[in-house]
Amino acid sequence: MRATFMYGPGDVRVENAPDPVLREPTDAVVRIVRSCVCGSDLHPYHSMPAAEQGTPMGHEFLGVVADLGSEVSGLRRGDLVVAPFAYADNTCEFCREGLHTSCPNGGFWAAGDVGGAQAEAIRVPQAQGTLVALPGVEEDSALLPSLLTLADVYGTGYHAAKQARVRHGMTVTVIGDGAVGLLAVLSARQLGAERVILMGRHKDRTDLGREFGATDVVAARGEEGIAAVRELTGGRGTHAVLEAVGHLPAYEQAVGVVRPGGVISRVGVPQYEEAPIGFGSLFGPNITLTGGPAPVRAYLETLLPAVLDGTVEPGKVFDLTIDLDQTPDGYRAMDQRESLKTLIRL
Structure with a gap:
C-alpha cells in the first residue's frame, strides 16, 4: 500500500x-x-x-x-x-x-x-x-x-467547551482560528454560550467562525488583544476561554482575558513545558485550568x-x-x- x-x-x-x-x-x-x-x-x-x-x-x-x-x-x-x-x-x-x-x-x-x-x-x-x-x-x-x-477536530472543539463547562448565558473567548478553534466556536454556541469572541488574524477563517456563531472577532494579539477583549466585556473578561493553539503566548492571552471564577480550557497540544499558574494568574482569582487530549x-x-x-x-x-x-x-x-x-x- x-x-x-x-x-x-x-x-x-x-x-x-x-x-x-x-x-x-x-x-x-x-x-x-x-x-x-x-x-x-x-x-x-x-x-x-x-x-x-x-x-x-x-x-x-x-x-x-x-x-x-x-x-x-x-x-x-x-x-x-x-x-x-x-x-x-x-x-x-x-x-x-x-x-x-x-x-x-x-x-x-x-x-x-x-x-x-x-x-x-x-x-x-x-x-x-x-x-x-x-x-x-x-x-x-x-x-x-x-x-x-x-x-x-469537531470532538476536540467540543471537548474544549465541555471541559470549560460552557452553558446558557455565558461569554466565551476562543483563541485560535484553526479548525479546532473554529469548531470550538460552533460547540460553545451549541452548548448555549450567549457571546463568543474569536481571537484570530485570518479574515477568511474568522468569517467562517462568524458563520459558526462567533459574535465578535479580535484580530490583535498579546496585550493589545487582551485589552480589546476586556473592552468588549466591560473590563471583566469572559467566563470561559478555549485555547486551541498550544503555544505559550496563546496561554498568556487566555490568562489575560479570563474573568475571576472563570475557566481556561486548553486543547491545543502544548508546545511549552512551563506556564504561570501562581497567585496572581490563577490562584488568587479562583480560575480553573483544564483541558487535555479530547x-x-x-x-x-x-x-x-x-x-x-x-x-x-x-x-x-x-x-x-x-x-x-x-x-x-x-x-x-x-x-x-x-x-x-x-x-x-x-
Missing part, C-alpha cells in the same frame, strides 16, 4: 509500505477512504529531528472494514466507519467515565507498531470499542468531510446525529482536497496558511 511518512522538518514522503494485517483477535483492518492533515501534524513538521527511518503520519480517517478479528462483534466487512484519533476498548473504567484517551488498552495512531492514517489502509486495535459504523452513508457521500471532523469516542454519539441530518456542517473547515500522493503539498499548504485544513481523498 501507499502511506505517508515524515523524515524530519518539512520532509514528508508518500512511499510503499507493507499492507496491514490482523495481529490480535480484537483487530480490524480498514481501507481508508478519507483522511486529512491536522494542525498538530505541523508541530513535528517544524521540529522533528531528522531520521533515516520515517515516522508514519495521520490520525484522522473514515474507512471501510476490510477484515475483522475473531473477537470483534457489532461490525461487518463492508461497513463504512469513523475512528477517533485514539483507539480504546470502550469498556474499561476510564472509558466508562468518558476518558477514552486514558484507556489502559488503548493508544494513538502512528505510535508504536500502529500505522498512520494518511495511508491506503490501517490496522485498528480494539476495533469493537473504537470504530463507529455509519449505516446508510455511501463512500461518495457529500457528508464525508463533516463526518471526518468527528475523528478529531476523548473523541465519548462524544461521537452526541455529535453524529446533527452531522448526519445536515443541521451542522463542520466539514466546512476543509478548504483543500488532494490525493494521497499529494500529501506533502497538503502539509506545505497548511504550513504556509494557504489551507485551513486539507482533506485527503483516497
